[in-house]
Amino acid sequence: MDLRDYVAALRKRWYIVAVLAIIGAGVAFAQAHASPPQYRAQSTVFVSIARGATTQELVQGSTFTQDIVQSYAKLATMPVVLDQVIYDLDLDTTPKALAEQITAENPLDTVIIEIDAVATTSTGASDLANSVADELTTTITNLSPSSNKKAAVEVTVVARADPPEEAFAPRTRLAALVGFTAGFGLGVAIAVVRALLDTRVRTAAEIEQLTDVGLLGAIPRRRGQRRSRGAVTAIDPHNVAAEAYRRLQTNLQYLDASSPVRSIVVTSSIGGEGKSTTSINLALAIAEQGQRVLLVDADMRRPAVADYCGLEGAAGLTTVLIGKAELDEVVQVWGDANLHVLTMGEIPPNPAQLIGSPRMADLLEEARASYDVVILDSPPLLPVADGAILSRLTDGALVVANCRTIHRPQVLEAIDSLENVDARCLGIVANQVRDTAAHTYYGQPEQGWLARLLSGFVRPREPRQQGYPAAGS
Secondary structure: OOHHHHHHHHHHOHHHHHHHHHHHHHHHHHHHHHOOOEEEEEEEEEEEEOOOOOHHHHHHHHHHHHHHHHHHHHHOOOHHHHHHHHHHHOOOOOHHHHHOOEEEEOOOOOOEEEEEEEEOOHHHHHHHHHHHHHHHHHHHHHHOOEEOOEEOEEEEEEEOOOOOOOOOEOOHHHHHHHHHHHHHHHHHHHHHHHHHHOOEOOOHHHHHHHOOOOEEEEEEEOOOOOOOOOOHHHHOOOOHHHHHHHHHHHHHHOOOOOOOOOEEEEEEOOOOOOHHHHHHHHHHHHHHOOOOEEEEEOOOOOOOHHHHHOOOOOOOHHHHHOOOOOHHHHOEEOOOOOEEEEOOOOOOOOHHHHHOOHHHHHHHHHHHHHOOEEEEEOOOOOOOOHHHHHHHHOOOEEEEEEOOOOEHHHHHHHHHHHHHOOOOEEEEEEEEEEOOHHHHHHOOOOOOHHHHHHHOOOOOOOOOOOOOOOOOO
């Protein structure tokens, strides 16, 4: 993935990022708001030598005090001090628990001890800090060496703690900001990971990047229409999808100018990608150009052309292959006189044998001799081998890729299946791609949200049909 892919992934899944960021901010704010307030107060004690008769004694005493003042600071969080503090303030706690509320530090190159006390009330913090300072003074005096019953070290409380005016915690705004940032980061991570794990093909551009096989067409998906089955090229000739099928027909003409494509297998990787609809509309687009076209339903597993076109499907391809009829006896003219349809007939028990039989090859030769273009709607490539076998008997295969359902490995595997049997892949047709501004401009105007909402209550006018049976469901 490059930078553009990351940006696209975030744009596509922006709601995940937004929801997690809001949840993170909300949870952090609620947690901070529910926490009890915390107040901090500070008292300060000064440690000095008790006496010194000469300058040398004062220097030695100062050095002694600086060396030992850090040890005195540690006494502030020990039971020798805190036991008496608990007794004086009548606290319901233990020295170990109370030590977590006390911090005693000695600033560098000083003989000062700063005592910070934290409590849930303002007066509680100041009382605790002052009490610790008082008891620390007494304890140091008792522990310091003495001469003539006088302690050698003096400790003086030089700054008593005052009740703080404001609590230093919780900081709800900062907590909300931290929660928002954490949720935002988590959302970005989830969006990127989902994009990395999502192998679905979503755009025609992704298909072009996926393989060296050319993209011959992109059939747009109209909003509000989950599927656009049937002969849209004939029923609604100005539809953007109809124009897309005409562009596909034009692109096929430029594949090989010296040897025009005359027999085409339309297939897909898996079922439900729109290969039958593409076959029908491609046949219609070619017939519009005045060429004689034979559309063959060669899907002996799940035939669909007869239903989509509203034709009789009892006799057709299988009838000819088993020798019960000739080709010209079972083909049906559909709409334009240039377009003939050979439906599938009865579903046989041995589709693969019939597809690979010499009679099938002979039938295709006969069809090529009678028609300008022969289009075969075949089964998908991955479940069965029928499509690959038919592709070897024709000029090549068009692989339809539905941009709402297909995954990248499936497209690659389908193309490999054609290459493995030395069949030619003419190109890929991206189906159900998202509408673009160009599609909207040249096709029907795009409906707004109000029009789409009202369309659920108002029955739309049926498109004018040009002599074709209704499209299948």
